[in-house]
Amino acid sequence: MKMEDRIVYDRKDISYNTDGRWGFGYRAAAIIVRGGRLLLQSPTGIDEYAVPGGQVMFGETAAQAIERELTEEVGVKAAVGEFLAAGELFFPVGERTIHQVFLQFAATIPDDALTDDVTLGLELGRDGGPKLRFEWVDIDRLREIPLYPPQIADVVQNHVKHYLYEE
Numbered sequence: 001m002k003m004e005d006r007i008v009y010d011r012k013d014i015s016y017n018t019d020g021r022w023g024f025g026y027r028a029a030a031i032i033v034r035g036g037r038l039l040l041q042s043p044t045g046i047d048e049y050a051v052p053g054g055q056v057m058f059g060e061t062a063a064q065a066i067e068r069e070l071t072e073e074v075g076v077k078a079a080v081g082e083f084l085a086a087g088e089l090f091f092p093v094g095e096r097t098i099h100q101v102f103l104q105f106a107a108t109i110p111d112d113a114l115t116d117d118v119t120l121g122l123e124l125g126r127d128g129g130p131k132l133r134f135e136w137v138d139i140d141r142l143r144e145i146p147l148y149p150p151q152i153a154d155v156v157q158n159h160v161k162h163y164l165y166e167e
Contacts, residue, residue, distance in 0.1 A: 013055040023093065025100040028062035029053025030070065030107035031084055031156060037136040038156055039114065040147070041073070041121070044130050048146045051104065052134065062103045073121045074134055076113045081106040085155040091167040104155055 014026040029051040032039040040049040054069040056062055063080040070078040087102040114134060121132035137145065142153035154160040 012058055014058055015055060017096065021096060023096050023098045025098060026056045027053060027100055027102045028056050028065045028069075029102070029104050030066045030078055030080065031104050031152075032078070032107050032109060033139065033156070034136065036140075037138050038142065039109075039134060040137050041132045041134050044120070044125065044133050048148060049135070049137070050148045051152055053104075063105060066105060066107060070107075070109070073123055073132055074114065074119060075122050076109045078107045078109050081108065084159075085161050085163065087149055087151060087163050087165055089149060089165045091165070102149070104152070 015024060017023045030039070030053055031051055039052060041052045042049045052070055052073065053066050054073075056065040057068075060068070066080050067078050070076050082105065083103065084106055085104045087100075087104070089098070089100040089102055091098050091100070114136075117136055119134045120130035121134060123131040125131040139156055142156065143150075147153060149163070149165040151160065151163040151165055154163065
């Protein structure tokens with residue numbers, strides 16, 4: 001049986017907290033480039049960008065997490081390809097420091113999907129409106145926008161395979 005054919009019974013995010021000072025997370029994301037533009041997501045109403053993806057769940061591969069997240073968030077079936085980069089991220093959330101392992105993979109979506117410059121996501125926020133928006137951004141502009149982590153520009157433009165991000 002292939003890994004992707006396994007049935008997973010208890011699907012919870014691979015994340016945990018320690019003594020209140022540290023937390024850990026495992027995230028995977030898609031690098032989707034079309035026509036010299038990169039697909040990014042941002043919280044609705046906030047101009048901060050990230051590549052689409054999310055937390056990996058126990059029993060799930062990084063590729064499966066990316067496929068699930070894109071389906072849940074924007075209703076698109078992604079084809080996940082080659083591994084591109086790994087990031088080791090350290091950032092504050094309240095009083096804790098989060099240590100996140102962040103894997104990025106090349107991915108494609110159907111040519112007729114997300115054809116508008118901006119598309120609102122399917123998941124709803126607390127206000128009842130769309131939680132995320134998805135936007136195509138010119139690759140040449142990646143260093144001009146608030147991109148998290150900023151090393152995504154290096155992954156896309158310079159093919160960097162590993163990076164460290166600390167806030």
